[in-house]
Amino acid sequence: MTNEEFEQIMNQDGVSKLSDLKDDNAIVGLLIIRKYIPNKGIEGAQHDIIYSVGADELVEAGITKEDAKYLRDINWMIEDGGMACFV
Numbered sequence: 001m002t003n004e005e006f007e008q009i010m011n012q013d014g015v016s017k018l019s020d021l022k023d024d025n026a027i028v029g030l031l032i033i034r035k036y037i038p039n040k041g042i043e044g045a046q047h048d049i050i051y052s053v054g055a056d057e058l059v060e061a062g063i064t065k066e067d068a069k070y071l072r073d074i075n076w077m078i079e080d081g082g083m084a085c086f087v
Contacts, residue, residue, distance in 0.1 A: 006059045006068055007078060014073040025074040026050060026085045032071055033083060036061035043082070052083040 044051040
């Protein structure tokens with residue numbers, strides 16, 4: 001997958017999977033990210049948002065379209081080139 005394809009997926013309207021989750025969506029997203037980049041996690045935080053790896057890092061690590069769509073559907077997004085999630 002290219003960076004452009006990843007950004008397209010993340011910017012499309014998805015189907016919310018939040019009500020299906022048994023765990024916190026931020027933690028689930030971080031676990032998906034760690035599947036591809038095991039030594040990374042939260043890279044920064046502000047009042048109500050956490051930041052993780054760069055979107056390009058995930059693409060380079062081989063994230064699948066299915067996992068990208070799932071991240072989108074559990075309320076993860078690309079902000080300033082990096083992965084982010086409201087908490």
